[in-house]
Amino acid sequence: MIDEALQDWIEKSLNETTTEVESRALEERLLEDEQARDYYLNAVNLHASLRRRFAAEAESPTVVSFSAETETRRKHVPGIGLAVTACMALIVGVFALLMSSSQPIAEITQVVGAYRDSGAAYSAGELVKRGPLKISRGLVRLDFLNGARVTIEGPAEIEVVNEMHVVLHRGVVTATIPESAVGFVVDTSAAHVVDLGTSFGVSVSDDGQTDVCVFDGEVEVSSSETAPRLLREGQAIRASEHSKMIDSAPFETSRFEKAWPINSGVLQTTGSIRFVSPGPSFHPGNYKDNEHIVVFPERRGFVPKEAIRVDMVDPGQYAKSRYREKPTLLTEQRLTSYLLQLNAYPSGKNPNRRRSVRGQITFAKPIVGVITDDRLLKESEAAFRIPNVKYPSARTIEPRPEGDLRHGFDTVILAADRRTLLIELQENPGHLDQVRVLVEAE
Amino acid sequence: MASPTPDSSRHEEFVSLYVRHEPAIFSFVLGMVRNTADAEDVVQRASLTMWRCLDQYEVGTNFRNWALQVAKNAALNHLTKVRRDRHVFSENLVELLAEQAEDRAENLDARRRALDSCVEKLPPTDHKMVVSCYAEGATIRSFAEQAGETANKIYKRLNRVRGQLQKCIERQLGLEEEAAQ
Numbered sequence: 001m002i003d004e005a006l007q008d009w010i011e012k013s014l015n016e017t018t019t020e021v022e023s024r025a026l027e028e029r030l031l032e033d034e035q036a037r038d039y040y041l042n043a044v045n046l047h048a049s050l051r052r053r054f055a056a057e058a059e060s061p062t063v064v065s066f067s068a069e070t071e072t073r074r075k076h077v078p079g080i081g082l083a084v085t086a087c088m089a090l091i092v093g094v095f096a097l098l099m100s101s102s103q104p105i106a107e108i109t110q111v112v113g114a115y116r117d118s119g120a121a122y123s124a125g126e127l128v129k130r131g132p133l134k135i136s137r138g139l140v141r142l143d144f145l146n147g148a149r150v151t152i153e154g155p156a157e158i159e160v161v162n163e164m165h166v167v168l169h170r171g172v173v174t175a176t177i178p179e180s181a182v183g184f185v186v187d188t189s190a191a192h193v194v195d196l197g198t199s200f201g202v203s204v205s206d207d208g209q210t211d212v213c214v215f216d217g218e219v220e221v222s223s224s225e226t227a228p229r230l231l232r233e234g235q236a237i238r239a240s241e242h243s244k245m246i247d248s249a250p251f252e253t254s255r256f257e258k259a260w261p262i263n264s265g266v267l268q269t270t271g272s273i274r275f276v277s278p279g280p281s282f283h284p285g286n287y288k289d290n291e292h293i294v295v296f297p298e299r300r301g302f303v304p305k306e307a308i309r310v311d312m313v314d315p316g317q318y319a320k321s322r323y324r325e326k327p328t329l330l331t332e333q334r335l336t337s338y339l340l341q342l343n344a345y346p347s348g349k350n351p352n353r354r355r356s357v358r359g360q361i362t363f364a365k366p367i368v369g370v371i372t373d374d375r376l377l378k379e380s381e382a383a384f385r386i387p388n389v390k391y392p393s394a395r396t397i398e399p400r401p402e403g404d405l406r407h408g409f410d411t412v413i414l415a416a417d418r419r420t421l422l423i424e425l426q427e428n429p430g431h432l433d434q435v436r437v438l439v440e441a442e
Numbered sequence: 443m444a445s446p447t448p449d450s451s452r453h454e455e456f457v458s459l460y461v462r463h464e465p466a467i468f469s470f471v472l473g474m475v476r477n478t479a480d481a482e483d484v485v486q487r488a489s490l491t492m493w494r495c496l497d498q499y500e501v502g503t504n505f506r507n508w509a510l511q512v513a514k515n516a517a518l519n520h521l522t523k524v525r526r527d528r529h530v531f532s533e534n535l536v537e538l539l540a541e542q543a544e545d546r547a548e549n550l551d552a553r554r555r556a557l558d559s560c561v562e563k564l565p566p567t568d569h570k571m572v573v574s575c576y577a578e579g580a581t582i583r584s585f586a587e588q589a590g591e592t593a594n595k596i597y598k599r600l601n602r603v604r605g606q607l608q609k610c611i612e613r614q615l616g617l618e619e620e621a622a623q
Contacts, residue, residue, distance in 0.1 A: 011601045013476050015582065023529045031535050037542050041473060042553065046607060048469035049554045051478060053561070054576035104483075107490050125519075127487065145490055180453055301497075334497070442494075 002039050010040055014047045104129050105163045106142040106150075109442075110262055110364055114138030114154060132159045135171070141262050148181040150174070151259040172203040174215075174259040190239040191246065194220040198233070199263065201256035208241030213253055215260065221246060262364075264297045265336055265442050271359025273340070273423070284434070285389045288345045293357055293423060298337040299384050301441040304329070306383055309376050310369035310438070318372060318399050318412040326376065329369050334441035336365075337384060342425045342433040358411075358424035365440040366418040372397040372435050380436055395434045397425070456496055459505040460489065465554060466506060467513050470543050474517040474536050480524070488516035506547060514540045552618070553611050560610035568603045575600055 009026040012018040018026065030037050104127030114122040115136050122140050133140075135154030142150045144163045152158055156171020165185045166173070177184045177195040184195040186202045190210040193202055198217025204210050212221055213236045221237055222228040225244035231237060238249040253260070261267075261275040269275055274292040284296055309326045312318055342357055371380050374394040381388065400409035412435060413422040425433045467488065472481040492499075492512050499508045514536070521530045531539075543550065564572065574585045575596070582600065586593040 011597075011604075014604075015597055015600070016477055017597070020529050027529075027531055027535055031532075031538065034542070037539060038546070041539065041543055041546065041550065042608065043604070044473040045469045045550050045553055046557060046604060046611070048472045048481075049465060049557050050561075050572060050576045051472075052465050052468060053558075054573050055578040104486055107487065125487075127483070143490070143494065145493060147494070 002036065006036055006039070010043050014043060106144040106160065108140055109143045110139070110141035110151070110267060112139040112262070112267060114140045128160060130160050130162060132157065134158075139259060139262055144181065146181040147178040148184050149176045149263050151262040153259040168202055168204050170204050170206065172201065172255060172259050174201040174256050174263050175199065176263045188239075190223060190241045190244065191237075192222045194222075194228075196220060199260075200231075201253070201260060203255050210239040210241075211249065211255060212237050212239075213251060213256060215253070215256075261295070264300075265364045265439060266295065266338070266361060267364050267419070268362045269295065269359060270361075272357045273359030273361050283387065283389050284339055284341055285343075285391055285432075287341070288343045290344045290427065291357070293340055293342045293359055293425060295361060296339045296341070298339055298386055298436075300336045301334045302336075302384065303332060303334050304383055308369070308380055308383055308438075310380075311372050311376060312370040312412070312414055313368065315414045315416045315418060318370065318397070318414075319402070320399055323373075323375065326373070327369075329438070331368065333368070335368065335438050336441045337380075337386075338363075338437045338439065340421075340423065340435040340437060342427065344427045344429045344431075355427045356408075356424050357427055358422075360420055360422045361437075362417075362420045363437070363439045364419070365442055367414060367421065367437055367439050369438040370412065370414060370421070370435060371438070372412060377434060377436055391432055393431060395432045397433055397435065452496060452501075453493075455501070456493065460492065460509070463506045463509055464489075466547065466551060467509055469550065469554075470510055470540070471513050471517050473539055473543065474514070474531060475520055476531070480520060484516045484520045485513065487520075488513040491516065507544065510540070510544055510547075552615060556611045556614040556618075557607060560607050560614065563610065564603065564607075568599075568606075571596070571599060572603060 006029055009022050106128040108124055108126040111122045111124050117134050117136050135152055135156045137154040140152050146163050151174050153172040157169040159167040167187045176199045182197045186193040188204045188210040189208050193212055196218040199215040200219050201213045214231050214233050216233050219231050220228045221231055223239055223244045223246055226246050234251050236249045236251045237246050239246045272292050274294050276294045276296055308329045310329055313327045371377055397410045408426050411424040468485050471484050475481050575582050582596050583593050586596045
């Protein structure tokens with residue numbers, strides 16, 4: 001039964017004038033009465049339609065002339081034509097709405113200890129409108145509506161002009177630009193950087209010097225004094241505010257070491273884990289580093305076509321197990337894979353010296369599987385269509401057997417948050433340790 | 443490195459599907475969050491999520507159902523955030539409303555279509571009030587001031603006009619049904 005009390009609560013709810021008590025009363029009533037819910041849905045539907053129908057008329061209060069115009073158009077354009085025109089107008093309208101100044105054009109999707117000048121923290125889920133953005137410290141990742149992903153490292157000042165254009169006044173940004181946002185522009189006082197479908201980093205130091213590094217694909221760089229210059233992956237330039245000249249520079253990615261992983265779905269690395277931006281003609285086997293466990297991004301956002309055996313799926317410590325006891329991932333979800341590796345080479349006075357290298361890595365999304373066994377690594381490489389690399393020997397992680405108290409074993413722990421991996425590997429020159437991590441795609 | 447976003451023809455398809463169903467999504471969300479400004483925000487956020495997760499939507503399946511699922515999650519997230527400050531609908535009720543709105547999606551669409559002609563039939567003064575109260579950024583209070591009336595009076599008039607529109611919609615749908623038989 002639709003009584004007056006219910007009607008009154010619903011009307012007040014639409015007018016946004018309900019008191020706390022009325023709001024609770026309405027909820028109680030709707031919970032128990034299906035008919036009341038129907039009535040409520042109809043009322044909201046009407047209210048929402050009126051809002052959508054008339055919202056646009058705030059700036060053109062002359063309703064009469066508006067409908068007169070549609071009338072005349074209707075006379076000239078035949079049926080289907082009208083539908084098409086209306087649809088086009090609607091699409092343009094929706095985009096205009098999305099792009100207009102009051103509408104958010106990007107969302108903050110990742111935050112690592114980032115604060116405003118006021119001391120207030122940034123948090124994931126905040127919407128970003130056009131205008132200036134100041135980050136006193138920490139890292140913020142913006143995901144634009146068109147798919148562009150930009151990570152900013154503070155202290156930074158950036159201006160979001162629109163979803164295809166930002167101006168960097170100070171600080172470090174890295175950008176990953178999909179096909180849908182090719183042409184994305186980063187401007188600084190010294191350079192004009194146009195993306196051509198790629199990943200790249202731009203930094204502006206306090207004295208106005210601009211550095212650009214291309215991790216993948218191509219960008220075009222110009223200044224007010226120079227012609228556009230094409231920059232390919234593995235290349236870098238430096239431009240100064242004063243000379244307006246653009247000079248080649250060594251491909252030095254350390255500046256972008258914090259921001260770039262976040263573009264790639266890695267929130268944080270600590271200890272001796274280092275995220276590597278693959279340069280040209282790169283493969284994991286030829287990357288040697290005695291000091292670090294390095295992380296390479298592999299395939300992004302793919303759905304495995306077959307079941308995949310892994311060594312770990314649940315939080316806990318990795319222990320050896322038989323092949324047939326390995327858990328199988330039967331997933332249809334999209335995955336991103338990363339390769340963690342320690343590839344030490346004999347060096348120095350004491351080539352037989354053994355040390356351990358350890359650290360921890362936190363991903364933005366949950367880890368769904370960890371692979372360490374040589375046979376499973378090979379299987380997954382075939383399944384993921386990862387370019388075949390010939391390794392000189394089996395890749396082996398040696399976990400501590402139960403009850404064995406000696407030193408010198410490898411440890412891989414999947415933390416309870418399912419996003420963090422703690423790793424300690426024994427340096428063993430000539431032997432390669434690898435761990436493949438499968439993470440839910442962003 | 444594989445491109446993380448789908449190709450541009452899918453984007454075009456998305457835009458056209460999204461535009462078609464946006465009114466349904468907005469209505470769906472507004473019923474859950476009950477505040478126009480918040481609903482606009484939630485819909486905006488949901489559209490970003492849809493855009494980003496477009497390849498989770500399978501072509502040929504019901505776009506509206508998929509979009510409503512995404513929108514419901516966005517609404518629930520929003521409600522969890524504001525629940526500390528004021529009373530909002532419980533998750534329980536939101537699920538009930540979502541289920542019922544999905545079941546009645548066709549009917550709610552038909553009601554929106556019927557509304558168009560009903561609005562045109564309103565007497566000029568009522569029409570003008572509806573336009574003014576529902577224009578973006580307009581508030582009933584500001585309209586009341588302009589019209590030299592109390593807000594309370596305008597609320598009452600608006601409630602009455604909405605009641606009339608609702609009856610007109612029912613009549614219209616009744617006529618359509620008759621015509622179909």
